[in-house]
Amino acid sequence: NAGVTQTPKFRILKIGQSMTLQCTQDMNHNYMYWYRQDPGMGLKLIYYSVGAGITDKGEVPNGYNVSRSTTEDFPLRLELAAPSQTSVYFCASSYSRSGSHNEQFFGPGTRLTVL
Amino acid sequence: GENVEQHPSTLSVQEGDSAVIKCTYSDSASNYFPWYKQELGKGPQLIIDIRSNVGEKKDQRIAVTLNKTAKHFSLHITETQPEDSAVYFCAASSSGGSYIPTFGRGTSLIVHP
Numbered sequence: 179n180a181g182v183t184q185t186p187k188f189r190i191l192k193i194g195q196s197m198t199l200q201c202t203q204d205m206n207h208n209y210m211y212w213y214r215q216d217p218g219m220g221l222k223l224i225y226y227s228v229g230a231g232i233t234d235k236g237e238v239p240n241g242y243n244v245s246r247s248t249t250e251d252f253p254l255r256l257e258l259a260a261p262s263q264t265s266v267y268f269c270a271s272s273y274s275r276s277g278s279h280n281e282q283f284f285g286p287g288t289r290l291t292v293l
Numbered sequence: 294g295e296n297v298e299q300h301p302s303t304l305s306v307q308e309g310d311s312a313v314i315k316c317t318y319s320d321s322a323s324n325y326f327p328w329y330k331q332e333l334g335k336g337p338q339l340i341i342d343i344r345s346n347v348g349e350k351k352d353q354r355i356a357v358t359l360n361k362t363a364k365h366f367s368l369h370i371t372e373t374q375p376e377d378s379a380v381y382f383c384a385a386s387s388s389g390g391s392y393i394p395t396f397g398r399g400t401s402l403i404v405h406p
Contacts, residue, residue, distance in 0.1 A: 182336075209392065218302070220382065220398040221337070228391065236393075268336050274392040279325035279344075282394070284336030 179204050182285035184269050190291045191259040199254040199288050201269030209272045210252040211282065212236075212244065214265040221268065227252055228274075259292045266290070295320040297385050299397025307405050312373050314400045316383035317365040323385040326359060326366045327394065331380045340381075341368070373404045 185200045203210065208229045213221040223236030227246040241263060243255040252271075256263060266289050270282040296319040306312050318326075324345035329337035343350045343357045343366065350357050354373075359366040366385075370377055380401050384394040 211393075218398065220299075221396045223393065226393060270336075272392075279386055279388075279392050281327055281339040281342060282329075282337075284329075284338065286336050287334075 181205065182269055182271055182283050184285035184288050186288060187286070188289045190293060192293060193259060193261065195259050196255070196257045197259070199256070199267055201252045201254070201285060202250050203271040203283070204250065205271060205273070205283065206249060207271035207273045208249070209274050210246065211270045212252070212254045213268045213270065214238065215268060216265050224254065261292050264290060264292045295323060295385055295387070295395040297383060297395045297397045299383050299400060301400060302398065303401045303403070305403045305405065306373055308373060308375060310373055312370040312377070312402055314368045314381055314383070315365060316367070316397050318385040319364065320385070320387055321364065322387040324388065325386045326357070327384050328357060328368050329382045329384070331382065337382055375404050375406050378402055378404045
């Protein structure tokens with residue numbers, strides 16, 4: 179299994195541009211998540227999905243959009259990029275069902291700079 | 294919602310010493326407490342977790358303790374080695390919160406050879 183893969187690894191955007199961060203998992207996990215990590219601030223949840231066709235906002239959703247058309251893929255869309263979106267973005271997945279929590283598996287991250 | 298506080302933010306120890314990282318949580322319904330290790334340039338990876346029906350769990354040099362009454366849990370690393378240097382995150386989640394974990398801000402552990 180490849181686990182959770184993310185592309186690209188690095189990206190520089192100009193203010194106002196848009197882009198999609200790709201995330202794929204091959205573990206048949208039902209839950210998928212997008213986090214951003216800023217220095218000293220830990221992991222902040224942007225959006226999450228509990229299954230194909232279902233998405234919900236996390237702590238910091240403004241400026242982002244997601245979709246979950248398949249179990250495997252969970253792309254994150256940035257529209258009108260702003261310098262405040264400069265961060266490292268992590269995608270994660272887990273298998274959770276009623277009465278059972280399980281660990282999250284994280285991708286290697288995408289380092290995004292908006293200039 | 295859940296709030297997780299983690300201390301210290303930075304911890305510096307000599308190789309061979311023990312390291313302790315502490316977290317407190319606010320939601321008494323939380324029942325799953327994982328710890329993640331993040332090495333430089335990589336995504337976090339689970340190192341140990343504990344569920345609310347257990348007070349302590351060990352895995353070689355690492356252990357986690359949970360005090361549900363006081364709503365705090367701790368990570369203990371014994372005989373630290375330079376490769377233990379990383380950022381460590383605690384988290385808490387509950388069934389009532391759709392299993393979505395809330396993370397602490399992280400502790401940067403530096404082990405000096």
